[in-house]
Amino acid sequence: MARARRIPDDLARQQADQPAGDVAHFGTDEPLVLDAGISLAPFQIAYRTYGTLNAERSNAILVCHALTGDQHVASENPVTGKPGWWDIMIGPGKPIDTDRYFVICTNVLGGCMGTTGPASTDPSTGQPYGLSLPLITIPDMVRAQAMLVKRLGIDTLFSVVGGSMGGMQVLQWAAQYRDAVFSAMPIATAARHSAQNIAFHEVGRQAIMADPEWRGGRYLAEGTRPSAGLAVARMAAHITYLSDAALHRKFGRRFQDRDAPTFSFDADFQVESYLRYQGEAFVERFDANSYLYVTRAMDYFDIAADHGGSLARAFAGTRTRFCVVSFTSDWLFPTADSRQVVHALNAAGASVSFAEITSDKGHDAFLLDEPELFAITRGFLESAARARGIA
C-alpha cells in the first residue's frame, strides 16, 4: 500500500502559532465577540494575498476555503509541499486572474494553519487551547475575516468566492455584510447544513473522540495524537466528496498490488488502499480538535434560521451580484441545495446566475479541472468587473 509522505510532526504543529505567510494580530482592544457569547481576545488571522490591490481598492477578491483547506490557496503549502489547493483556478491569466485582482485567503477561525484555533497556544496558559476554545460558527469566521479586510483598508470586496464550507462563508458574507460584497460566488454549497451532512460529521467526530490518544482533547499537551481516529474520520468524509461513478471509474473492484484476494483484512482493493492513504496523509497536516471545531461550525450553519426562518429575508434588498454553481454528481451539497439559495435570491429580487455543471466527480469537482466552472467563473467576474469599473 502507498505510504503517506512522512511530514515531521512539528512542521504542521508550528504552523498553528507561527504560520508561513502573513499574520494579523488582534489585541484585547479588538475582541471578536463569538456567537457562543464569549469575547475572543487576543487572536490572530493567518492569510495569504496574491496580486496587487489597485489604487481605488476595488479589486479585492476574498477566497474562502473548505473544511480542511487553508490560506495557501495558490502557493505551495508549507506543510505538504504541494501546490495551493485552488492553484488551477487562481493565478496570472487564470479564471481568478491575479494580474487583475487582489486575492486574499485566510485560514478560518478554528483552523490549524495559523488563525486562532484549538491547536493555537492560549496566551493565558501557555498551553494549546484544546477544548477550552469556545465553539466557533461560520458567522464567527466571517466576522474575523471582516476585521482583517477592514484592517487591509478595503471597504468593499469586489467578490467573495468559495466552495463547500467556503460557499457557506460566501453566503454569510452576502447576508451579513451586503454593502461590502459587490459580487458573490457560492459553489457546491448550501444555506444550511443538512441532517445527512450533520450525521456524517458526527461519525467523524466520534471516530476522533473514540481514539484513546485523543485524551479528552488534551493530546497536544500530553504529547500524543489521535491519528487513528482522525484518519477514520477523513476516510469516511472522503467518500462523501466523491461519487459512486467516480470511485468506480478510478478503482472499480481492482486489487491493489495483487492478483487475488488474500483472505485477510489487508487492503486488497485499490479503493481501500486509496482511502487509507488519504487518512494517513491527512493526519500529518491537520489537527484533530480543529476537525471537531470546524465540522461543528458547519453543522450549526443555517442562514434562514438567523432571519426568522426566511432565506429570502436574509438577502432582501441585496445589490450583490450572485453566481451560484452546483455539480450534477454532488450528493453532499446537491443541486437542490443550490436551487433553494437561487429561489431565495430570486424572491429577494437579486441579480443571480445559476449553473449546474455536468460532472461525475462528486462534491470534489469544484476543486478539479472542470473547464465549464473556469469559463463561468471567468465570465461572471469579467462582467462584474465591467460593472465595477475595474480595468
Add this chain to the structure above:
Amino acid sequence: MTAVPGPIRADYLVVSRLIQPGSRVLDVGCGDGGLLKLLRDEKGVDGRGIELSREGVNRCVAEGLAVIQGDADTDLAFYPDNAFDVVILSQTIQATRAPRVVLEHMLRIGRQAIVSFPNFGHWRLRYQLVTRGRMPTSENLPYHWYDTPNIHFCTIRDFVDLVREIDAVIDHSTALDAAGREVRVDAPWWFWNLFGEQAVFKLSRAR
C-alpha cells in the same frame, strides 16, 4: 426551453423595439442569451434570464449574463410580484406544460409581458396538414411529432382568446411572415392568422 435555430431572429428585433431603455427585464427561456445580449447592448436593460438547458445556461453565464438554470413551469412561482418591468417569453410558450399559468405568472412578476410564438394557423402549416395529412414541419419548426419539445401549439386567434380569458390587455401585436417581415398592420385577425408565421404580443394587466 426551445430556441428556434438561426443566426438572426426577426422576433428579437421586434421585441427589442418594444422595450424601454434601461428596463428591468426577465427573459424566460433565454436560450444562449442572444436576446438578453441584444437588449443589454442596445437598450442598456438590467436583464435576467431563465433557461432549461444546461449548455445554454453555462454559455450565458460565461458571457456574464445573469441567467439561472430553471424551468418556466416551476421556477416563475419563486419571483415576487412586480419584480420586473417586462417579462419576455420568446418562442417558448408552446414548450411549457401550463401556458396559461406561465402567462399569469409573467403578468404577476412583470408590469408587462412580451410573448412571441410560432403561429400554427399559418397557411403553410394548414396546407401540409390538409394536403399531406401529416403533422406540419417548417424551417422554424423542424421537429417530428415524436421528438418535438413543443407540446402546446396555438394559433394567433387561440392566443388572443387566452389573453382575453386571463383578463390581460393587448398593448401591441405584430405578425411576421416567413421572411421575417411584418404582416400588414391594418390587416384583420384572420389575415394575420393565415399569413403570420410568428407573432409578437405585448400584454399588460387589465386595470
